Amino acid sequence: MSMINENEFKKLADYEHGTCISIFIPTERAGKEVLEGKNKKHLHSEWTQIKKKLKEDDLSESSIEKISKPIQKLIDDRDFWRHQSDGLAIFVSPDFFSYYTVPVNFEAYHYISEEFYVKPLIPALTGDAKFNVLSIQLEDVKLYEVTRYSIAPVEIDDLTPSRLEERVGYDYKERSLQFRTQGEGGDKTQFHGHGGSERDEKTEIKQFFRAVDQGIKKYLQKENLPLLVYCQDYLFPIYKEANTYNHLFETVVPGNPNDTDILGIHKRSLEIFEPVMNENRDKKIKKYEELSSTENTTSALSDIIPAIYQGKVDTLFIENRAEVWGKYHEDEMKVExxxxxxxxxxxxxxxxxxxxxxxxxxxxLVEHEFMPQKKSKMNALLRF
Known part of the structure; x- marks a missing residue:
């Protein structure tokens, strides 16, 4: 599995070749469609169309064959198709091949040019959607860095105890933790240990969580990103008591993170955090609307692209699934x-x-109905 990050994006964005092919297909995570090979058939169908176009464009048979090899290898890889997210992006040229599994339900699409088509992956680079997820159970602790399009493990083995016993002593024996809420709508939880131990189980859990908090705090403070916790409901109030990090998100991702894989953790986390991810975008749209009668906004593509090259654009809104074709003549600052x-x-x-x-x-990337100026497929908020 490969997921997009900033370095990979820059590599794609800067790459140029006489034949660059970008392929996007929707994929299924599981179920009947996976068993029947629907994902593989999608790619096979797109690749059949692409090969036909390459032949029509008089690309040599040897070049087509060179491009085909990694694509066909992917099509034939049964194990690969069992581990998918919502979308698959593939970038290939005679001397380049890379693919990315992303939680985006693409429409089937391909693009053949002298550059790769990276626009669908752009939101991963805005920074607004970046946050950390702490997956924590009494026997397991993991930290992830997450964006709308990616999730990557953070190495914390040297920073925190990996399980409760490491913090409170290996004489601690796993006991059945029971809890009940006092009265309907109450919030006081009681813990009952079995096995005759006099230790307060909640205190031990809090001690463990405090060690985790202190271990990851220095790392988290490098960027001060929001921290989302994924754990069972009864553990989250204890973690909140132990927490000293100022950017802890108040809503937990409920459940046992060990019951799913990394893509499942990503999906569940996005479901909780998505409203926050759109806040900065909505603020920028509101600012555009407030300044729409001034020189600080424009919706004319012939003005926007030269302004981008001059470093004047603060925020660019692009209509999702829209397209405009042409060429930019940088020397003349003219859009054709x-x-x-x-x-x-x-x-x-x-x-x-x-x-x-x-x-x-x-x-x-904004749906048509949310574009600040709907008559244009691209709007720009300029720097003051």
Whole structure:
């Protein structure tokens, strides 16, 4: 499994070749569709169309064969198709091959050009969606760095005890923890240990959680990202008592994280955190609307792209699933529009998105109904 990160994105965005192919397909995580090979069939179908176009474009048989090898190897890999998320993005040229499993339900799509089509992956680079997830049980502790499109483990073995016994002593024996809430709607939980121990189990758990908190705190304070905790409901109030990190998210991801895999942890975490991820985008849209009658906004693509190259764009809004074809002549600061993707014309929205990120701006893919200026497929909030 490979998931996108900033370094990988930059590699894709900077890559140029005479033939660059970008493929996006929806995938199923499990169920009947997986057993019947639906994911594999999607890729096979897209690749059949691509090969036909490459032949029509007079690409040599040897180049097509070179490109085909890693694609066919992926199609034939049964184990690969058993471990999918919601979408698969593949980038291939005669001398390059990479794929990314991402929690995005792509529409089946391919793009053939001299550059890769990275626009669907842009939200992973905005930074607004970045947060940490602490997966914690009495016998297991893991930390992840998460974005809308990715999840990556953080190495914390040297920072924290990995299980309760390491903190409170190995004479501690696992006991059945029972709890009950006093009165309907009450919030006081009582713990009852079995086995005759005089230790207060809640105190021991809190001691363990405090050690975890202190162990990861220095790492968390490097970026001060929100910390989302994934654990069983009865453990979260104890962790909150032990916590000293200022950016702990108040809502827990309920359940035992050991009951799922890393993609499941990612999916469950996004379900809880998604409303927060849209806050900065919504604030920027509101700011655009407030300034729409000033010189600090524009919806004209012929003005936006030169402004991007001059570093003037603070935030770019691009209509999701939209496309505009053409070419940008940087020396003349002129945008040439086209009706199609032929004769050297490229996706201007893909170009604008890549360059905005490169110049330190932010990009949001926005559904049509949420675009600040709906008559245009791209809106820009300019720097003051």
């Amino acid at each position: 529009f086209s009706e199609n993707h032929h004769d050297g014309k490229v996706s201007l929205l893909n170009l604008a998105a890549k360059k905005t990120i490169d110049m330190g701006g932010k990009v949001y």
